[in-house]
Amino acid sequence: MTRHTTGDKGPGGDGDTAAAGPDAGSAPAVPGGPGTQAAATDTGAASRTDAVTCTGLAYAFGDTTAVDGLELSVRDGEVFGLLGPNGAGKTTAIRCITTLLPVPAGTVGVFGHDAARERMAVRRLLGYVPQQLSADSGLTGRENVELFARVFDVSRRERAARVGQALAAVDLVDAADRLAKTYSGGMVRRLELAQALVSAPRLLLLDEPTIGLDPIARTSVWEHINAVRAATGMTVLVTTHYMDEADQYCDRVALMHRGRVRALGTPDELRTGLAERRGAGSGERPTLEDVFRDIAGSGLDDKSGDFSDVRSTRRTASRVG
Template sequence: MESIQADRLVKAYGKVRALDELSFGVPTGTVFGLLGPNGAGKSTAVKILTTLSRPDGGNARVAGIDVRKNPDQVRAAIGCVTQKISVDPQATGRENLLLHGALYGMSRRQLRLRAGELMARFDLAEAADRQARTYSGGMQRKLDVAMGLIHRPRVLFLDEPTTGLDPEARAAMWTEIARLAAEEGLTILLTTHYLEEADKLAGALAIVDRGKVVTTGSPDELKSQLRGDAIVAELVDSQGIPQAEEALRRVHGAREITTAGRVLRARVDDGAAAVPAVLAALDAAGVKVGAITVARPSLDDVYLRHTGRTFEEVAA
């Protein structure tokens, strides 16, 4: 059974087509990642699925409910943590939770119990009665997630939940997200542009580029489709790129050759064995190499395979 179904969603802002017939499904009880660079359409998709925006075309269902026909029912069934922290800085952590729960019609007794449970779960109990403005960024983000869980939703949306957090706070948030999925059986849709985050947390994911889903599967499944290793050669200067490409095409087994700036990439069956041949070919072509590395397939390689660009190129 799928808790989220997006079918050919279209959304345009003027001449910009943010979603271009985007489709995917999220099985119940899984952490599903929408992975893509900034501007790929991830947040627009979340706005539609959480009823904050209406699509120009296509359909969507969340928790079995049509987002167009019954938006109020969808809102009651979901929790949503947006990119921008929604905590009231003047209220205490406890007051933030009580106010948020009251919006869902929870009784005072239910609220007190649930708020205490969540403050303890997110290690915020000692700070429960402090104003949220005194919290660190990581603590505020934890409180934000707790607010999204106050009414025990069936589906939780986390839109770029670790953006702006330091590495320690990001790792702590990853731990909490994994615990939520394992212990509470929630369906979680996570949007992110962090490759490591998607690889670590998502049981399944969809890679989004320019408003379209370009591929879906588990991180391991997607990486396993890329046979062999990636060789990345950083040249001394970009003027040697044409000669380098031509030289690499003559190396036995080299394929999927791409370039960006001074960086040359290719896929080979055995990276360690291919490095000497690659270096010899580039040297014979008069191309100077500053550094060369070999790596197993990554989600960045998957993105490159399906879009012709790496995440680093898009970010730049």
Template sequence: MTPAVECRNLTHAYGDHTVVADLTLTIERGEVFGLLGPNGAGKTTTIRLLNTLMPVQTGSVQIFGFDVTTQAMDVRYNLGYVPQQLSIEAALTGRQNVAWFARLFDVPRNERKARVDDALGAMNLLDVADELAGTYSGGMVRRLELAQALVNRPALLVLDEPTVGLDPIARDSVWERVQDMRETYGMTVLLTTHYMEEADILCDRVALLHKGVLQTVGAPSELKSAIGPDASLEDVFRHYAGADLAEQSNEGGLRGVRSTRRSAQRMG
């Protein structure tokens, strides 16, 4: 059986700056797979290459056996995607937002209403489905984006920092529903997150990128054991990227704080 995701020698550069370097990686069907790394590690670029938002420069990517370069439409029909940036339209109701995505994914007209209701119901949003999305809380907005991504019942759900800016209760609610959908439909889930405890609990395997290079990949328990008997996944993260974390903190300074706060404010 072909894997859900297969990258071979994937390399991508912006001008002279290489952000993904010779990445070879396989994600099996049904896995929850975490792509981890500090800011600038190449995670979001990798995600965009996988979901056909950016052209592959060097190497190859296949999603369920479909080549992202030559079979992009087949790839897209198998994908659901929740980006870092907000993807809802505040002036539309929750139901209208999901229905719009159903049309984008070419869900058959005679199935759309049921699919929209199913996606909203799975995210526990049916009772507010006809209210404007601009009135939703941060957690509700993220669940609405998940409903949008799930309306075509994707085989691969891609989540780029899906719980940034959410409080712990809202984060738990989002992940509970993702797990329910995975069990119901057998989805493969690929996520990026800076919350190591999330990755540790949710992911079957994780890969850690640093400066565009794959540093390690494996089950969280295996990676922790390799560092030490009492190591956490955060210790693994620091082991591979720690030398540059303090530098990033010093250089990022107020800019990084402002960026994080802006993200949190957008999410309510």
């Protein structure tokens, strides 16, 4: 499996970005795929380091505690799901990891880099698709991805190839020169994925990537995420309300409630754990949502919502169209 180097320049840096190797011509149509990056051995111990570590992370907005002593480790190369109801603190935690919010208490590490002290080093390693719309409806798909390539300091020499690879990775080549406002909601999400992939991130953070999409578009977004991950070995940290998606696509999940992780494991481990707690003959095999309800108990109230209460639906298509 090939990996990025970590030592070159990225967004805000003063030189070309890290990822591409000299033999980009042999790469598949995926930014960061084999042939576009230096070998794993170049990173030394970094390739063994967890992708994300949060210890005692806390964040408050005034009197509102959003994240309350979060402990989290995301392993290099896994798809990790951060699940929880509205207001659990998922987005706040993700924003601390991306360095968009400071780390007022505790620590956050990304591939061994401290998010508080090495913000640029952290930013160079990640791609981020926020909940909010990040595509510009007045630009074409290609222009949107080019804009991100410039922001993330992809060198001029590589830019066109990387943009083409990112668009191909999400199946938007044919639509690349149409304005984004003509795209469906699913296409917009794939465009945002291409924007995040153009810098060939080692860590991709996705905040509710499929919210508001129909089942076919949701599946398509996940298939594209998985294809890029298979080609590059990147780590994916995703928040979602959709338990079925977490079950199907995540290697491990953390169930977050009121700012803390309440349960952690593979979806199967969590379901089996609940089945064992319930005892033999307790009926149908529990779902992940059952696990969460068991853990959160009466704490899952109207204020915090539940997993099917998707108040933050992005309605991407209507906002772009």
